[in-house]
Amino acid sequence: MNSSVLTVNVGNTNVSVALCTATAAGVEVCRLAAWPTRDWLAREPGTRSGWLQVLKQGQATEVLVCCVVAAVEPVLAEWTSEAGVPCRFARHTDLPLRYAVPAPERVGMDRLINCSAAWRRFSRSCLIVDMGTAVTWDLVLATGDPEGLGEGVFAGGVIAPGLDTLAHALPSRTKLPFVEPIAVDTVVGRDTEACLRAGLWFGFLAQVDGIIDRIEASLPEPPMTILTGGSAFLVAPHLATPHPVFPDLTHEGLAFLQK
Structure with a gap:
């Protein structure tokens, strides 16, 4: 670069x-x-x-x-x-990745660039959790690189609604009010707004933790999990396991592509 x-x-x-x-x-x-x-x-x-x-x-x-x-x-x-x-x-062919998915050109470039950035930074298996409009869990694996190409393998991932998207879901389909997605301490709410905040917040935490746990359980060794995206700093302190936050991971991955 x-x-x-x-x-x-x-x-x-x-x-x-x-x-x-x-x-x-x-x-x-x-x-x-x-x-x-x-x-x-x-x-x-x-x-x-x-x-x-x-x-x-x-x-x-x-x-x-x-x-x-x-x-x-x-x-x-x-x-x-x-x-x-x-x-x-950026296109998928620009990245130092191999692909264990049938159509890498149909995968969101942000997901692939995040995996590329994590691979360039750590050179080990990583799970990248990107919390934006959608929340994605994407897996890049170190497989021994038998050809010596310095490439990680994009193995696929999981996509679900992000925190703000979830906050807008019920108000758009019901008469329930919109509540801002904020961290809360009380699980059991005593009015409609408190119930919605608890469901939104603790449901999202359980979703993030739960999918990380399931992905880790599916692998011989747990990958390094890193967080990015607009909700990462809000959510990170409240997850069951601490994970580092890299807010500029996509920009970093793009910078590596400079010739």
């Missing part, structure tokens, strides 16, 4: 931009900006001008992108080209 590169993570809810710099310890990630994904889809003039300003300030010579919203790709490519900066969208 050469010096610095701009990385863009296009998620279902937000688009985040970072300046990633190579250091002796790895990759230093500096978040620069974020916008709602819907603003890119709507081609909001303020978002366009903000993005062009980021390109200018970051003195970008290349932009590396992880995108899970296909309709954003042409908008991002067009606006980036206005600044005369090349824009490269």
Whole structure:
């Protein structure tokens, strides 16, 4: 990786931009900006001008992108080209991974890039739990690498609704009120809102812990579990087992792709 590169993570809810710099310890990630994904889809003039300003300030010579919203790709490519900066969208063939799944091109690029980043950082089997609009559990395995390629194996994963998505589920289908997803201490609620908060919070914790436990039980040796995504810092202290949080894992994985 050469010096610095701009990385863009296009998620279902937000688009985040970072300046990633190579250091002796790895990759230093500096978040620069974020916008709602819907603003890119709507081609909001303020978002366009903000993005062009980021390109200018970051003195970008290349932009590396992880995108899970296909309709954003042409908008991002067009606006980036206005600044005369090349824009490269990551594909599964760019990553130092082999694939034990039948159609890796259909797996979300954020999931694959997270696995790639974990593999590059730790060179061991890892379970990456990404808590965003969806929560995903993705497994990259070290299998001895008999060909000496330095590649991990993406073995697949699990997808479920994320914390905020769960919070909106019942209000959209019933007359129950919306409650913000926050940490709570009391399991048994004494009014409707408290009951909803308890169900949302403790149900999500049980979901995250339970799937980690089941994946670990399915393997000869437990992988290293790492957390990322928008809800990771909120959830991490309350899980049954402590796991490290890497909030910029996707940006880090993108930075490794710089040629």
